[in-house]
Amino acid sequence: MTQRSANVIGLGLIGGSIAVGLRQRGWRVHGEDARDGTEQRAIEQGVVDRAGLDPDADITFVAVPVLSVVEQVERALTTTTGVVTDVGSVKTTVSEQIADPRFVGSHPMAGSELDGLDGADAEMFNGAVWVVTPTPVTDDVTLARVTGVLRELGAEVVALSPHHHDQVVAVVSHVPHLAAATLMRLAVDRAEEHAPLLRLAAGGFRDMTRIASGRPDIWLDICAENRTAIVAALDELIEGLASMRDTVASDDRDTLLRTLAGAREARTNLPGRVVHPEELVEVRIRIPDRAGAAAEVFTLAADLGVNIANFEVVHLAEGNRGVAVVLIDAASSDVFRGGLIARGFKPSITALS
Amino acid sequence: MTQRSANVIGLGLIGGSIAVGLRQRGWRVHGEDARDGTEQRAIEQGVVDRAGLDPDADITFVAVPVLSVVEQVERALTTTTGVVTDVGSVKTTVSEQIADPRFVGSHPMAGSELDGLDGADAEMFNGAVWVVTPTPVTDDVTLARVTGVLRELGAEVVALSPHHHDQVVAVVSHVPHLAAATLMRLAVDRAEEHAPLLRLAAGGFRDMTRIASGRPDIWLDICAENRTAIVAALDELIEGLASMRDTVASDDRDTLLRTLAGAREARTNLPGRVVHPEELVEVRIRIPDRAGAAAEVFTLAADLGVNIANFEVVHLAEGNRGVAVVLIDAASSDVFRGGLIARGFKPSITALS
Numbered sequence: 275m276t277q278r279s280a281n282v283i284g285l286g287l288i289g290g291s292i293a294v295g296l297r298q299r300g301w302r303v304h305g306e307d308a309r310d311g312t313e314q315r316a317i318e319q320g321v322v323d324r325a326g327l328d329p330d331a332d333i334t335f336v337a338v339p340v341l342s343v344v345e346q347v348e349r350a351l352t353t354t355t356g357v358v359t360d361v362g363s364v365k366t367t368v369s370e371q372i373a374d375p376r377f378v379g380s381h382p383m384a385g386s387e388l389d390g391l392d393g394a395d396a397e398m399f400n401g402a403v404w405v406v407t408p409t410p411v412t413d414d415v416t417l418a419r420v421t422g423v424l425r426e427l428g429a430e431v432v433a434l435s436p437h438h439h440d441q442v443v444a445v446v447s448h449v450p451h452l453a454a455a456t457l458m459r460l461a462v463d464r465a466e467e468h469a470p471l472l473r474l475a476a477g478g479f480r481d482m483t484r485i486a487s488g489r490p491d492i493w494l495d496i497c498a499e500n501r502t503a504i505v506a507a508l509d510e511l512i513e514g515l516a517s518m519r520d521t522v523a524s525d526d527r528d529t530l531l532r533t534l535a536g537a538r539e540a541r542t543n544l545p546g547r548v549v550h551p552e553e554l555v556e557v558r559i560r561i562p563d564r565a566g567a568a569a570e571v572f573t574l575a576a577d578l579g580v581n582i583a584n585f586e587v588v589h590l591a592e593g594n595r596g597v598a599v600v601l602i603d604a605a606s607s608d609v610f611r612g613g614l615i616a617r618g619f620k621p622s623i624t625a626l627s
Numbered sequence: 628m629t630q631r632s633a634n635v636i637g638l639g640l641i642g643g644s645i646a647v648g649l650r651q652r653g654w655r656v657h658g659e660d661a662r663d664g665t666e667q668r669a670i671e672q673g674v675v676d677r678a679g680l681d682p683d684a685d686i687t688f689v690a691v692p693v694l695s696v697v698e699q700v701e702r703a704l705t706t707t708t709g710v711v712t713d714v715g716s717v718k719t720t721v722s723e724q725i726a727d728p729r730f731v732g733s734h735p736m737a738g739s740e741l742d743g744l745d746g747a748d749a750e751m752f753n754g755a756v757w758v759v760t761p762t763p764v765t766d767d768v769t770l771a772r773v774t775g776v777l778r779e780l781g782a783e784v785v786a787l788s789p790h791h792h793d794q795v796v797a798v799v800s801h802v803p804h805l806a807a808a809t810l811m812r813l814a815v816d817r818a819e820e821h822a823p824l825l826r827l828a829a830g831g832f833r834d835m836t837r838i839a840s841g842r843p844d845i846w847l848d849i850c851a852e853n854r855t856a857i858v859a860a861l862d863e864l865i866e867g868l869a870s871m872r873d874t875v876a877s878d879d880r881d882t883l884l885r886t887l888a889g890a891r892e893a894r895t896n897l898p899g900r901v902v903h904p905e906e907l908v909e910v911r912i913r914i915p916d917r918a919g920a921a922a923e924v925f926t927l928a929a930d931l932g933v934n935i936a937n938f939e940v941v942h943l944a945e946g947n948r949g950v951a952v953v954l955i956d957a958a959s960s961d962v963f964r965g966g967l968i969a970r971g972f973k974p975s976i977t978a979l980s
Contacts, residue, residue: 383829403826432823445817446828450810450835452875455890456867457803460860462893464798470785470929473756473898475799476736478838480897482803485831487894490887497875497883507813508872512865514809519861522805522850530850534843537808540815541840544833545826576823 277302280423281327281334281354283346285316288361288382289337290394294321295427298396304328312391321394329354333423336360340495344371351376357416363443363492364499365407369436375413378420379436381405381443382429389489400428407436408569414561414587414596417568421585431582433572444503448496449511452504454486553604554583556624559614561587561596568598571619578613580606601626630655633776634680634687634707636699638669641714641735642690643747647674648780651749657681665744674747682707686776689713693848697724704729710769716796716845717852718760722789728766731773732789734758734796735782742842753781760789761922767914767949770921771940784935786925797856801849802864805857807839906957907936909977912967914940914949924951924972931966933959954979 278301282293285307293303293316305322307313313325327334327350334350336343336358343362350358351374358377360368365379372379384402404424408417421431434442461479465471497504521529561567568587575582584601602610607623614621631654635646638660646656646669658675660666666678680687680703687703689696689711696715703711704727712733713721722732737755757777761770774784787795814832818824850857874882914920921940928935937954955963960976967974 383827385830402829405827430826432826434821434823438821442817442821442824442827445814446824446832450832452871453806453810453868454831454835455887456864456871457806458890458893459886460863460867461798462889464795464860468787468791468795469932470787471795471799472893473783473785473932474736474758474795475897476755477738478807478841479799479803481834481837482807483890483894483897484834486887486890488831488891490884490891493887494880494883498878498880501875501878505872505876507817508868508875510813511809512868512872514813515806515861515865515868518805518809519858519865522854522861523858525851525854527847527851530847531843533812534808534839534846536815537811537836537839538841538843540811540825541836544828544836577821579822 279304279328279331281306281331281350282322283307283327283334283336283350284338285312285321285394286337286390287385287393288398289335290316290321290391291396291398292335292337292361292427294394295396295399296423297321297323299426302328304331316391319391319394321391327353330356332356333420334358336362339492340364340499343368347372347377357419359406359420362499363447363496365405365436365439367499369407369409373411375411376416378409378412378416379407380420380424381407381439382424383447384429397428399424402429404429404431405439406431406433406572407439408433408566408572409436410566410569412566412569414568414598417572418585418587418598421572425584431585432576433569434576435573440500441503441506444500444507448493448500448504449507451485451488451493452497452508453511454483458483458486554601554626555604555607556626557598557600557602557607557610557614558622558624559598559600559619561598562618568596570617571598571600571614574613574617575600575602575610578606578609580610580613632657632681632684634659634684634703635675636660636680636687636689636703637691638665638674638747639690639743640738640746641751642688643669643674643744644749644751645688645690645714645780647747648749648752649776650674650676652779655681657684669744672744672747674744680706683709685709686773687711689715692845693717693852696721700725700730710772712759712773715852716800716849718758718789718792720852722760722762726764728764729769731762731765731769732760733773733777734760734792735777736800750781752777755782757782757784758792759784759786759925760792761786761919761925762789763919763922765919765922767921767940767951770925771938771951774925774938778937784938785929786922787929788926793853794856794859797853797860801846801853801857802860804838804841804846805850805861806864807836811836811839907954907979908957908960909979910951910953910955910960910963910967910974911977912951912953912972912974914951915971921949921951923970924953924967927966927970928953928955928963931959931962933963933966 282305303322316322336346340362343360359380382404586599587596635658656675669675689699693715696713711730718732735757939952940949
């Protein structure tokens with residue numbers, strides 16, 4: 275078996291972690307970075323094998339700032355023959371602008387307080403959720419191949435439409451960041467009046483404002499790209515806080531208790547790192563001959579809360595039709611089967627002993 | 628030297644940590660708790676020496692829920708002869724209702740995700756800030772004694788007026804908690820529409836909502852007691868978010884960059900755990916014969932950002948006048964001296980070699 279080959283364009287924190295993660299799993303990795311000296315440093319640190327792009331690489335990761343993603347994905351599709359994914363935090367624009375069956379967008383929900391290549395970590399994605407955002411244009415084989423590589427890096431892959439992804443991250447990532455920054459500014463403004471204020475900022479405040487220490491330039495691009503969803507989520511947060519304010523002002527203890535107890539319960543039940551299920555079943559689904567059918571199966575799983583442990587598309591000899599072979603937690607098989615049947619698929623389920 | 632003695636009323640997380648912290652530093656500790664079996668458990672776990680109150684204890688800590696503080700402080704002042712402090716999160720009410728020279732309110736800025744006696748930790752306050760809130764009624768000796776004990780537990784003591792304290796914690800503690808709960812609720816509401824949403828909640832969101840897992844009943848009382856300051860800070864947060872919303876909606880990159888960069892810088896510069904200064908100077912200040920003069924010196928230090936490493940009041944033989952003997956970081960001696968002189972004090976400063 276020949277050694278598998280990957281390209282990584284952009285060797286920052288995420289790109290560097292992908293590169294070193296793949297190398298440590300036996301891949302040959304080419305890497306590119308526009309910044310002076312970064313490629314050389316990546317080679318010296320064992321993050322990549324060599325600089326530049328391998329035109330025959332199985333997969334190319336584009337890990338550049340959000341506003342450069344489209345340009346670099348286009349270049350990767352032109353100069354290489356394998357599948358291509360990007361790892362940007364916003365997915366609608368790139369998915370609308372790149373209509374190529376060899377491309378699928380993605381976004382790893384992982385990071386670190388470290389910045390750049392020096393924070394690169396081969397295990398950064400181990401146990402993390404990695405979203406893929408297939409569209410009707412995405413080829414089933416592209417989706418299956420990219421997913422397989424992400425899973426090899428240890429990630430749990432969840433499929434969402436680009437638009438849904440952007441709405442969700444506005445709530446769980448972008449708006450929390452803007453709220454943390456706003457809270458931090460409020461504290462600083464008040465500290466001008468009360469000098470000891472910041473010395474009183476204990477654990478809760480520190481936890482809450484930690485994300486405000488992220489790089490501002492990255493957030494500018496994210497806000498520009500995901501403006502609509504961010505503004506909508508900010509409006510909801512403002513409305514929620516205004517309602518909280520009225521509850522406190524009117525000393526409405528019942529409502530306040532209900533709100534705080536509900537939030538506490540939700541926080542306590544927040545899913546942790548991925549726990550791999552003990553018992554798996556194999557679901558085989560004949561993929562009808564229409565674009566995006568495999569992506570639909572994958573996205574359906576996410577909507578139903580079904581963890582996919584493995585996802586492959588097997589192409590049959592005759593013609594272009596395929597079979598999706600999906601491994602899921604046995605406990606989810608009834609709900610997944612029901613959802614598939616409701617959408618016109620004909621799943622067959624086999625227990626794996 | 629006879630063994631020093633302390634009472635702790637309320638053996639929860641904070642009361643238990645005070646009790647075990649003092650015991651491990653050689654004190655004899657009596658403890659009281661209204662809940663069934665808690666006193667017995669505290670004795671078995673070595674948190675207190677015995678149940679009940681020692682009428683001759685040097686100090687009594689009242690560590691009960693905010694709404695019971697006044698009642699328990701009054702009882703402690705009636706049944707014991709030493710100084711008394713409470714550790715509630717809101718200070719204005721108790722300070723207004725208790726006009727006794729043997730009492731000074733306080734509030735340790737420390738905690739843990741653990742709940743109750745089982746989370747008790749003798750080192751919980753080591754390196755933490757502990758606010759004291761003296762009023763003109765507070766006796767200088769009370770302030771110095773309570774401060775001495777807090778410092779023995781490892782805390783850095785900062786003095787603020789009760790009203791200032793409540794405004795400051797509204798910003799660094801109460802409103803962040805309410806904002807975290809609001810954000811958590813927003814995510815849960817949206818998750819009804821987008822099932823995978825909560826699985827995408829990565830590090831930043833987790834950090835930011837961690838405090839939403841606090842006990843709701845405690846927060847109800849805090850909101851009731853500190854309503855005015857909380858509502859004012861919530862209004863400011865809402866205003867800040869509305870302005871952030873408009874900045875994002877209008878794609879005003881300059882303003883957004885300025886806001887985010889300012890927040891990042893402030894977050895990065897947030898003071899950490901206390902670092903004890905290398906070089907100290909001793910400042911002696913003749914305390915004029917008027918109520919609250921020692922408290923004024925202490926509060927001034929906080930306003931000027933001067934760390935007090937030790938604070939004692941020495942009473943002279945003739946009459947009731949005293950001298951405050953204060954140890955501070957040598958680097959702060961000029962600013963402290965200037966502030967004292969501006970307020971009519973006559974400090975003398977000696978370097979400690």
